[in-house]
Each structure stands twice: as C-alpha cells, then as structure tokens.
Amino acid sequence: MTLTNSHIIPYLKQAKAKIDEQLRIEISKLNGPKVLIDAMNYSLEAGGKRLRPIMLLATLEAFGQNSEKGIPLACAVEMLHTYSLIHDDLPAMDNDDLRRGKPTNHKVFGEANAILAGDALLTYSFEMIASLDDPEITSQMKVELIKQLAQAAGAEGMVGGQTEDLIAENNPNLTVEELEHIHVNKTGKLFIYSVLAGAILARANEEQMNHLEQFAYHLGIAFQIRDDILDIEGDVEKIGKPVGSDFENEKSTYPSLLTVDGAKKKLNEHVDKAIKFLYKANVKHEQLETISMYIIHRDN
Template identity: 45%
Template sequence: MVATDNFQKTSEPAQFNLAAYLNERQKLCDTSLDQSIPIIYPEKIYEAMRYSLLAGGKRVRPILCLATCEMIGGTVDMAMATACAVEMLHTMSLIHDDLPAMDNDDYRRGKLTNHKVYGEDIAILAGDGLLALAFEFVATKTPQNVPIERTLQVIARLAQALGAAGLVGGQVVDLESEGKSDTSLETLNFIHNHKTAALLEACVVCGGIIAGASLEDVQKLTRYSQNIGLAFQIIDDILDITATQEQLGKTAGKDLKAEKVTYPSLWGIEESRTKAKELVDQACAELESFGEKAVPLQAIAHFIINRNH
C-alpha cells in the first residue's frame, strides 16, 4: 500500500493503491465541483457557496458514489452529476451545522466557517443555494444515457436522505439530546443512522441505481453503506477526543463541551474502535459477490476506520 500526506496508510487489500485511487478521484471531483458554480451577480452568494464547497475535504462521499457506479457496471461520467450533488448537500449540512443556532463552530476543514466569513444571513442562504443546486445538477447534468427513471429515483433518494426521515430528523434528536447524560444507545444510533449514515447510504445506493443495480444489489449496498456510516461516526467521536484541532480542521472536544453522549462515552475508546472494525468487516462482506470490482469500496471502508483526521 502506498501512502501520501493526504491519505493514511491502510492494511487491506495490499495489492490496491488506495492513496493513488483516492487522490485521482478527488482531483476529478474537485474539477467538476469548481466548474459547477461560476461567479455571477449577485457575486456574494456564489462566492459564499464556493468558499465552503471548495474548502478542501477528502471527497469521500462523491468518491463512494463513483466507485459504486463502476462496481455495478457504469462509468464515472454517468455518476459525476450525482457525485457532485452529494458533496453539495454534504457541504450545505456542514454550513448549517456550524451556525450558532446549531453546533456554533468557528472552524471547518482548517478554515473559518462560512458564517464567520460571510455572516449568518449569507451562510444560511449559501446552504440553501447549494441544496437547490444539488437537485438541479442531478436533473440537468446527468447524461442522457442514464434512463430518466433512474435519475428520478436518485432525486427521491437524496431528498429522503436529507429530510425529516434522514439528516434533518437526526439533527433534531441530536439537538434535543445535548446535555442529557442519560441518552440511550438506541437514541444515539437513531441520531447517527439519520444524521451521518443516511447521506452516506444515499451516495452509495444512488451510484448503484445510476448503473442499473438490481433490487438484491441495492439491498447489499444499503447494508454496506449503513455499516460504514455508523463506523464513520464512531471514529469521528473518537477523534473528537484524541485528535488536535489542527488534525481535525475544526474545534476539538466539542462533544464533551456540549455534554453529548458519544460512543466512546458509552463504550470507551478501545471498545469503540473494535465496534467500528466489526462494522467495516460486515460492510466488506456484503460486497464479496462482486469480486475484484468491490476492492475500491472495501478499501475505502477500511480507510474510514484508519483515518487520523
């Protein structure tokens, strides 16, 4: 395995150069995202949207979308519009999550948060703008060789992942649970299955739908993505305790300060790591029937639990 400064070395699978794969796909995604928002009048809103969308990040979500489409038999071109859309939606959620009314954070990806640069009013509107653009992008930029019914399924899936049945619902329960030391594991799982895993699931499943995944394939992709989504959150909770602000690119120790119940607070750090590894192993097992085509998705799953930032 070859490692770079951007992507930490992982142990599986040895023959696959994950770092090179991620860096190549990140560049593809960055180029498409850069082209997706030209600056026109009124310039401030487009600048604010671009500020957060192009602020960096590993582009794990769009890369998952592209990798799944290819595994099922599609192409990067078929899925790129959806891949960009999921990153727009993810960025929208970060902008709104950082607002004083939510998590009240000053830094994101090592830079000042959107509302610290443009003000709360423009930050809210920048998030709204990205939300609307994401669906417009899928509807207008998905290639014509993708059947229209697949594009409609993607739009419906993305909307469901974001709404009260997904991210929004998870965020509500998360806010209600702040300061409550008796928050149960069941509630914690609900929060993160909706707030974190729902959009990750949409990234993966939508990539499969675009390529014509069967119902059985969609079920496998759903289980894979739900498992890595929960593992992703467990590692996030651990890093909030163990990593520095420089490593995280955002304020460290926020969960403790907000008196949030987290997986490490329930299980401890070592058991939390063990649980995350079990989830990733289960996720990878779901893709065994795809053979070598599943290697990128399996490697990304292992990368999620081995990251240090």
C-alpha cells in the same frame, strides 16, 4: 485484510481531484449575486475529503462502469452535504467557528449569507440532477435519484437527524441505540444514498441494491464512531478543529458510552459487517473496500 496508505491515498486523491474540478465547473454555471456565489464556493472549496461523491464513483466502478459518468451526480451529493455543514455550523445550531481548519461560512460571510448559501446549494443539488445531460440516464432514473436524495436529506433523514442531535445535546445518557438512530439519520442516510445512487446509475438489480444498502449502513456507523474517537485521540492540526469538544459539551458519543476500547471494537464490528455485505453484492469490491479501510484508519 489490510491496505497500506500508499494504496489508499492515490485512489482517493485522484477521485477527489476530479470532483473538485467538476464542482468548480458546476458553480461557474450559476449567475447569482457575487456574495452568494462566493459563499457557496468558499465552503465547497474548504478542503473536504469528498467521501460521499467518491463512494458514488467507486460504486460505479464496482459494476465495471466508467466512473466519469457519475461525476456530475456525485457533485450534486457533495453540494447537498456542504449545505448541511454550513447550516449545522450556524450559531443557532452547533455554533462552530472552525471547520476543516478554516473559519466557518457565517464567520466569513455573516449569518444571513451563510443561511442563503446553504439554501442555494441544497436547491442547486436538485437542479443538477434534473439537468443531468447523459442519454443513458433516463427521466425515470432522475426522478428516482431526486426522490431518494430528498428522502435521505429531509425530515425523515438528515434534517430529522440534526433536529434529534440538537435535542440530545447535553444529554450524556443516551443509549447506544438512541445514538445510532440519530447518526443513521444525520449522516448514515446520505452515505447510503451515495452508494445507491451509483448503483441506480449502474442499473444494479434489487438484490445487489439491498446488499449495498447494508454495506453503506454499517460503513456510515463506522464513519461516525471513528469521528467520535478522533475527537478524543485526534491531532488538532489534522482534524482542523479543537479536540475534546464532545467531552466538554457532555455529549453522548460512542467512546463516552462504551469507552474508547469499546468504541474501537464496535467500529471493527461494523466494518466487518459492511465488508460482508459488500462481498455478498457480488461486485468488483476493490475500490469500495479501499474506502472502507480509509474510513477506519483516517486521522482527520
């Protein structure tokens, strides 16, 4: 199937606008030191695509539910994602000066404030879930949402993946399986969480959960492959950071291990699998499919 940009873009823009507005509201509730709040806000407002929160909202819509009820939870996911970007960019980690075309957090606020802003965003994401003010979201659901988020984000998930990614740095000879393992932990699990969190809110049954988990698993890998291809073929203006840096750093990527054509083939295989599982979940698939098409075709 194909979707034109004229179909994809308005949906994403509208969802992003809602997320952006709520992020501002949530941060404005915090009464902390000015430099800390400014640093948190700086990276939140740095123009992310809001893919993860949008996936959460689209999953609610897949169950015929109003996505409004998912917006605060979606913002918690985006805060956690933003913390990971701030810490990943630090000099001791990936040492990036630019993110989305703007100076990275530590370049503007200094390393100490960048570390602290990340810590505060991570902490606030859990506070936000515990504070969700919606009678339909029970305490039991909140506990499940918090537990799964921590698992996706912690030593067995995102933080573990970043640790492995640093170990694998400058190793151009990973196997595809090793590369996939790193990316599933580093980015995949938060992708999966975004979908499952929407499904938990929508009270999906276990079979639907399993199918949606597989959908998000394959979509997450597809997302990463597209990222690697963009590092070679992308437009620096659109990506907001130098292209070719993976190659220069002798990093193992999907194109370096499989060639660009091989990586594109693998990307399409994973998207096909993702869509297959999406259809199996027997939900209103339109919006999640829209996002999947965007992930393949995106140019930033």
